[in-house]
Amino acid sequence: MPSTPQSAPYRDGPTPRQVLADAITADGRGAKLATASVGFTGHQVAEALVPVVIGAVIDRAIATSDAAALGKWILVLGILFTGLLLSWRFAARIADSVSEYGAHRLRMDIARRGLDPHGMTPRRIPGEVYAIATSDAGAVADFTHTLSTKLAAACGVLTAAVSLLVISVPLGLLVILGTPPVLILMQMVSRPLERRAETDQQQGARAGALAADLLAGLRILSGIGAGDNAARRYRTASRTSLGATLRAQRYQAMYSAANVAIAGAFLAVIAYVGGRMTAQGSISIGEFVAVVGLAQFLRGPLIDVGYFGAGLARARASANRVSALLTTERSVTAPDTPLAVCGADSLTLRQVVIAGSDPFDLDVRPGETVGLVTENSALADGLVDLLARRIEPTSGTMHLGEHRIDRLEIGDLRKHLLAAPHEAALFIGTVRDNIAALTAPGTSVDAAITASATDQVIDSLPRGLETTVTEQGNSLSGGQRQRIALARALAGQPPVLVLHNPTTAVDSVTEARIAAGIAEIRREHATLILTGSPALLAICDRVIEL
CATH class of the missing domain: 3.40.50.300 (P-loop containing nucleotide triphosphate hydrolases)
Structure with a gap:
């Protein structure tokens, strides 16, 4: 495994936006992220073209009983499936690499700040620093997958819209004009999730920090007879954390259900309009199959794009905590021009x-x-x-x-x-x-x-x-x-x-x-x-x- 470039210490401390940007783009990861995004996009575009090719097979080979055309279009379909499988495989590996090295970068920055000999004010308990260096650093770096896959999903929606325009201008316009309001509505639904996510992470980190510090001092607590009191403190913090997590997960479930309902209703309208046009002879059977397939395909990317807000909310909540730790003031001031120590024996x-x-x-x-x-x-x-x-x-x-x-x-x-x-x-x-x-x-x-x-x-x-x-x-x-x-x-x-x-x-x-x-x-x-x-x-x- 290649060595990870060492990152320079922050001078004035990073903002949450800088924390997020450094995790996914620093040390050459930006180019890898772009490559992963291209791979995921290739997968989505190829997947969007599958129902179009199947419609062409029906109209140009099966309906005409043309064996040569059938063989040609099956070959095209095979190439399409091979491309979408390989592009996803390699894109996922590259995205995982960006995410892991990005999390490592943040962990090293957090460790460097935690080990700064000039200290922190206010002091952070070790368990809290550990929670930020693990769960929060990972959540920030995982935005790599959110950004690359959601961008690819948007390109998949665009490919489907263009395909529908080629098949039928009214259908294409329905998708192009109807998609932005659907996505805006999904984003509006996701906004409260950011507040829930930050509360959940803060309460969970507090319980984790308390648990780590109690375990470190377990022998001492038992020796002075304070074990029961310490256990009560942890139970209180743990229940608070559990309550925050359950509330966040309850809202996540409501958010998912709303996204599915919004996307499903939109796609039902597309399928209905396509069916009417087929009955009227405006489009062929193969084109109708392509429209239904594209409508089915669109459901996944639309929901995926809708989840961008939730992924961004969690990454920003963690980036806020990482930034707050990295920008904690020093307990003591470093001299502008340090003196060399000589004869210091009193x-x-x-x-x-x-x-x-x-x-x-x-x-x-x-x-x-x-x-x-x-x-x-x-x-x-x-x-x-x-x-x-x-x-x-x-x-x-x-x-x-x-x-x-x-x-x-x-x-x-x-x-x-x-x-x-x-x-x-x-x-x-x-x-x-x-x-x-x-x-x-x-x-x-x-x-x-x-x-x-x-x-x-x-x-x-x-x-x-x-x-x-x-x-x-x-x-x-x-x-x-x-x-x-x-x-x-x-x-x-x-x-x-x-x-x-x-x-x-x-x-x-x-x-x-x-x-x-x-x-x-x-x-x-x-x-x-x-x-x-x-x-x-x-x-x-x-x-x-x-």
Whole structure:
């Protein structure tokens, strides 16, 4: 399979129209979409010509008992069927390719935005981002089929109208003049579907997001006895989503029935007029057969064209959600001219305010371990987010060495200042992969494993360091995950390290060993520990209370 071209990040964020256009036309997909449309059009045109050829067989071969003419027209009919089958087959393959690569393009853009180190404000929960990257990206890209097949259906209607004009001008005019009002009426019926579709997708995404996040925290919820409450929350969201889906599907059924009724009534009029003209001798038997066949054929393309509004409604609803995610504002501002980090081995905060806190100062010098104690968990979480550059301070200044933190490129900053969150997030891979994630290839992680007491975890695992870790580390206990995450932070050996309650899931004996290990491995570097643990505070050079 050919590789997919990498798409450039959006600068100002795409509008819903740009999201839709990029999904089906970017990276050379526009030409493929045109090719698929030509193939589908060839299929529709050939299918429209089938009743015309059958009428010619009746008039020019069967009615005249001409065996040679019969053979010729059967050959024409065979070529026509071969062409319509092959054109559909290849057009469908090309359209599927456009759709799949278009969805992949959107998923990559969504992933790039979700992984942007400058964050999002307001924050999006992971389940919501996942729902947009899967169902909504697919719905936008599926507009490829809507556009190409509905365009082909319109060409099929035009071919049938021209054929009817050749057979009989009144019949042709009836189709040409009657088709636009029929299509307009179908589009009017489809308009409320867009609102239904968007509501359905929003409610479904909300339920899916909640389910994903509940499953990710299932162990914690069960441990604190909140499982029943979480289940009630999910049931409420799920029922809301089900109600929205049922309402949308109910309207979809009404819309389909209305389309069939409108198209059927129009075609009945065509067949009636054709029958009257045959009885009056205005057209031949073969031409009447062609008229009836064309009337039967027209039913499909007319309904297909009528569904264009529904397909566009669903694609636009999803494109709105994708666009809203991609245009979400950054939590922190990137510097216009980033400074190069040099000699960044200390941390200084002056008159910093986080989310309404009192202004405070903080200094962590090279080779110093500072403990910070606060009863305000929101302040502790906010400080970690602040130093990781996930949020901006309300006021105050922060320096890494001699550099203003907000003037440093965020990737470069995180190589010198690592603010490890309390949540022990692991990724799919091996234990070794998780521990060595922040180190250069070939760098030993043995010291970090010993300092974090992760050697005890490794000894208890079936394959040691090569044991596979499942998504979010759910195959491990909370204490095992916490020690592996701590080993990862220590293995990176950043000049400045911030730890937030790194030992809450281990026993007191193990905690004392970890405290001694941190003191040993960080003795030459600046370390800030946000904790209330006596064992960890005992190894600190200074303890600050906020």
